Amino acid sequence: MSLNIEEINHIANMTIAEESYRLSNLKTLEAESINIIREVAAEFENPVMLYSVGKDSSVMVHLAIKAFYPKKVPFPLLHIDTGYKFPEMYEFRDHYTAKHNLELRVHRNEEALKRGINPLSVGTVKCCAELKTKALLDALKEGGYDAAFGGARRDEEKSRAKERIYSFRDRHGQWNPKNQKPELWNLFNSRIDPGESIRVFPLSNWTELDIWTYIHHENIEIVPLYFAKNRPVIEKNNQLIPVYTDEHKEEVKETMCRFRTLGCHYCTGAVRSEADTLPKIIEEMMVARHSERITRVIDHDQDSSMEQKKKEGYF
Amino acid sequence: MKGSGSLIRQNENIDLLRLATAGSVDDGKSTLIGRLLYDSKSIFEDQLSSIRTFSKTHRNQEIDYSLVTDGLKSEREQGITIDVAYRFFSTPKRRFIIADTPGHEQYTRNMATGASNASLALILVDARNGVVTQTKRHSFISSLLGIRNFVVAVNKMDLVDYSEEVFEDIVSEFNSFADKLSEESIYYIPISALKGDNVTERSDNMPWYKGSTLLDYLENVSVSGGRNLADLRFPVQYVNWGGGDDFRGYCGTIASGVVHKGDKVRVLPSGRSSQVSRIVTYDGDLDYAFAPMAVTLCLEDDIDISRGDMIARVDDLTGIAGSLEANIVWMDGSPMEVGKDYLIKHTTNMVKGSFSEVLHEFDPEDISMKPSAFLSLNEIGKVKLELKTPLFADVYSENRSTGSFIVIDPHTNQTAAAGMISKYNQVSPDKACRSAEAKVIRYPGDKKEEAQARYDRLSMQGTHCIYVDDELLLETFFKGITADSDRYSSAIENLCKIVTRSGVSVVLCSDHQDI
Numbered sequence: 001m002s003l004n005i006e007e008i009n010h011i012a013n014m015t016i017a018e019e020s021y022r023l024s025n026l027k028t029l030e031a032e033s034i035n036i037i038r039e040v041a042a043e044f045e046n047p048v049m050l051y052s053v054g055k056d057s058s059v060m061v062h063l064a065i066k067a068f069y070p071k072k073v074p075f076p077l078l079h080i081d082t083g084y085k086f087p088e089m090y091e092f093r094d095h096y097t098a099k100h101n102l103e104l105r106v107h108r109n110e111e112a113l114k115r116g117i118n119p120l121s122v123g124t125v126k127c128c129a130e131l132k133t134k135a136l137l138d139a140l141k142e143g144g145y146d147a148a149f150g151g152a153r154r155d156e157e158k159s160r161a162k163e164r165i166y167s168f169r170d171r172h173g174q175w176n177p178k179n180q181k182p183e184l185w186n187l188f189n190s191r192i193d194p195g196e197s198i199r200v201f202p203l204s205n206w207t208e209l210d211i212w213t214y215i216h217h218e219n220i221e222i223v224p225l226y227f228a229k230n231r232p233v234i235e236k237n238n239q240l241i242p243v244y245t246d247e248h249k250e251e252v253k254e255t256m257c258r259f260r261t262l263g264c265h266y267c268t269g270a271v272r273s274e275a276d277t278l279p280k281i282i283e284e285m286m287v288a289r290h291s292e293r294i295t296r297v298i299d300h301d302q303d304s305s306m307e308q309k310k311k312e313g314y315f
Numbered sequence: 316m317k318g319s320g321s322l323i324r325q326n327e328n329i330d331l332l333r334l335a336t337a338g339s340v341d342d343g344k345s346t347l348i349g350r351l352l353y354d355s356k357s358i359f360e361d362q363l364s365s366i367r368t369f370s371k372t373h374r375n376q377e378i379d380y381s382l383v384t385d386g387l388k389s390e391r392e393q394g395i396t397i398d399v400a401y402r403f404f405s406t407p408k409r410r411f412i413i414a415d416t417p418g419h420e421q422y423t424r425n426m427a428t429g430a431s432n433a434s435l436a437l438i439l440v441d442a443r444n445g446v447v448t449q450t451k452r453h454s455f456i457s458s459l460l461g462i463r464n465f466v467v468a469v470n471k472m473d474l475v476d477y478s479e480e481v482f483e484d485i486v487s488e489f490n491s492f493a494d495k496l497s498e499e500s501i502y503y504i505p506i507s508a509l510k511g512d513n514v515t516e517r518s519d520n521m522p523w524y525k526g527s528t529l530l531d532y533l534e535n536v537s538v539s540g541g542r543n544l545a546d547l548r549f550p551v552q553y554v555n556w557g558g559g560d561d562f563r564g565y566c567g568t569i570a571s572g573v574v575h576k577g578d579k580v581r582v583l584p585s586g587r588s589s590q591v592s593r594i595v596t597y598d599g600d601l602d603y604a605f606a607p608m609a610v611t612l613c614l615e616d617d618i619d620i621s622r623g624d625m626i627a628r629v630d631d632l633t634g635i636a637g638s639l640e641a642n643i644v645w646m647d648g649s650p651m652e653v654g655k656d657y658l659i660k661h662t663t664n665m666v667k668g669s670f671s672e673v674l675h676e677f678d679p680e681d682i683s684m685k686p687s688a689f690l691s692l693n694e695i696g697k698v699k700l701e702l703k704t705p706l707f708a709d710v711y712s713e714n715r716s717t718g719s720f721i722v723i724d725p726h727t728n729q730t731a732a733a734g735m736i737s738k739y740n741q742v743s744p745d746k747a748c749r750s751a752e753a754k755v756i757r758y759p760g761d762k763k764e765e766a767q768a769r770y771d772r773l774s775m776q777g778t779h780c781i782y783v784d785d786e787l788l789l790e791t792f793f794k795g796i797t798a799d800s801d802r803y804s805s806a807i808e809n810l811c812k813i814v815t816r817s818g819v820s821v822v823l824c825s826d827h828q829d830i
Contacts, residue, residue, distance in 0.1 A: 021544055021573065021605045025331050025410060034609035035552070035568040042553045042622050042663070045772075067609070069597040070562055071555050154401045158362075158383075161400040182424040182646050184431040184733045186568075187660050187721045191728040205412060207403050 026214055033060075033202040034067040035186060036165060037149070040200050041067075041074055043190040044147040047200075048140075051077040051097075051104070053089045054262045055222050056151035056203055058096070059211055062220050063202065064149075065100060076103040078139060078148070082131040083113050084264040087244070092223045107139035119266045131264075137173045140197060147190075147198045155207045159307035165204050171195040177307070209285050216278040226281065228258040228273045239269030332538060335414040335429040335462075337453035338439035343470045347439065347508035348402060348415045349380025351530065354515040357404035358383060380508070399429040408534040413437075416453075423452065423693040424646035427733055430457050431719075434538045435464040442475045442505075446488045452679035454489075455695065458496040459642050459735060461715055464538050465493075465501045468529060473507040477520040495682040502536070504529050542606060543714050547572030547580070548633060549626040550662035550707070550717075554774055555611060564595055564611035565620055570662065570716035572628075573605040574612070579629040582620055583707045588629050589616040606716075619781075619819075621774055623664040625707035625717075633707040633717055636739035640674065642711075643690060643698050647724060647731035650691035651698075657731065659702065661720035667703040668722075674698060690732075697737070705742050711735035753779070753815035760785055760826030770822040780820035783810070785827065803827055 097104040112130040119127040233240040257270035370379040414429030436457040512518035515530040548570040556563040593613040594601040676687035676696040711718030722732035758766035770782040
């Protein structure tokens, strides 16, 4: 095969042009998520974005701000508050939502809290069922929301790897993993009957490492608990559990640690770490030998516990 | 901390390959994925230890790799894959998203789900059974969906004494079937997922095989994404305006092509043309943007544009399809009903349509065509579809985004089928505009805010509509008419008639009309 100079130049130009129309991995994920967020805003009557104050939530909210720039995010954020979140999380939540002019709604299962429900009194399974799942289902029902965004990722846990981006829930908020709607291309089926709803996961295709790299790249604010510093903790079942009360005073040790995921302070373990900046966290991530959810007590309380919780309505 | 900066940049820029597995049940798809993840050290220790425990207690073996992807309780109980699991892994060369899809015929729809976003199909064949119908069905669906890169992994070579002859027979069997598919690149690898032969490590058991290991191939294969950069297609997703300033932008994902600031564009269905004045993003305005970026376009002229409209270059428009022919994969338990109204979701549009005819059904065994009256679960055929409202479409082979659609059953809300357009019949833009069902939505004069909110919502949802109230009417159209006269009421009615006849709905807020 022989080509003349013009043909070679033409091919070279084409190749260069192709190259400049390439999106990086993170920019591709970003575009995909923004597309999903806009689609929900356009097709549903009353969407809401679940805001758990964690790192994934921070990324999801950041993407929502980007999706509707220069206008305001056209739906509210909803925080399902168990009452046992870390004090730093409440402080961050209020600061972050005010700073970005976001509408924040908070829902708690006040009735259960009055009964004194906590993981120590009734165990983690019951506690989650009351303070998280029931609170979430009640809040969604009371708000009349037909779509709720969640920041879950498929790489987090094996039953989450099975989630559709639009995850259909029946009138009782239940998930049926055996009967999920096929989801082709980026055409999402938004048709539901009254009372039914869709959980939407715009971060489905992101990995934990993508989240950290994006936070670094975009300079997104996150709760300071993710950064290593000396914190008072006790060791329990191989977990470093932070201490916020006067209990266990004699066992408390000041330990250099940080959190990989954030939940309720009773049930979230810290990891020993020196990583006090984003680049250090990312480097730590790259050599991590354990999944982030190892520090979440609730994932280990029974076989298939996440799948079971999700069927009942948990995210 | 040396080197973390470059590691971070590497993760931002590293190339991503999406692949889907295909093949019959028990061919070992989940085991292979488990093996790939395990050997590339992509499984965290805590996850691995729970898999080890389950393997020992329930399967009586050291480690059952299929447990890595079969994440549902019912899957582990039955030892089968029910739904797609999306798994992620990366090597220094590439990142991968694997859609591990089910082999059971009952769950073919989930296989298509996984394949629709993939650019490579990893087809497993059990060396003992050869190429079975389900392998062919999955390969055909992958090919219909536009996948042009196939890797055929002939698995369980350990159970046929690593025989070269068995492998070569399967290669020629698959080759003669693949002749009937669109031209693909096909690569054949003999493996044992269970023992790890030729997965990430070269096998000593098959010295006759001179090709790449599976991982080596996946890391290096050059995959054309089928991305169309020639034709600008911008389906309007969301109209971003209101809230006190005069910003008005059209949000959407560029389905194909490139758009530059200053480009002359035309909007379908109205046919009005304008120029791109700004390409807005949170990170600043852009000079140009390309597929698949999610951006916001502003136009020079203030023209009526709603969700579902299509912005394209003045000289390169989509077809305005009133009816079309398409290849269909039927996915619903209830069979297709010819003549029944279905919902068709295409780009950001949702319209009604009905199948008028099944042109033929494909036999997955040899891709031959046979006559058929309708399609039922997992059947593939070519059909004619009549649309109640035209769509702005291209054929699938030229444009995956504007050539694909899903079919929704309006009674059950189930996604009933996936469609790929092969041909369409053009209607005039004028007809496209008129065919929408226009209506008058009335509000009393004191409900101005509600009426305006309704109008905003309708516009964003894609309804072509205008908003009028007494103040506006008396100041403009009906200047000189007394507000409470009969003449005023009938003038309003006439205005509504004229406007709705042209396909535009009216949100009317007035004290002088019957509600």
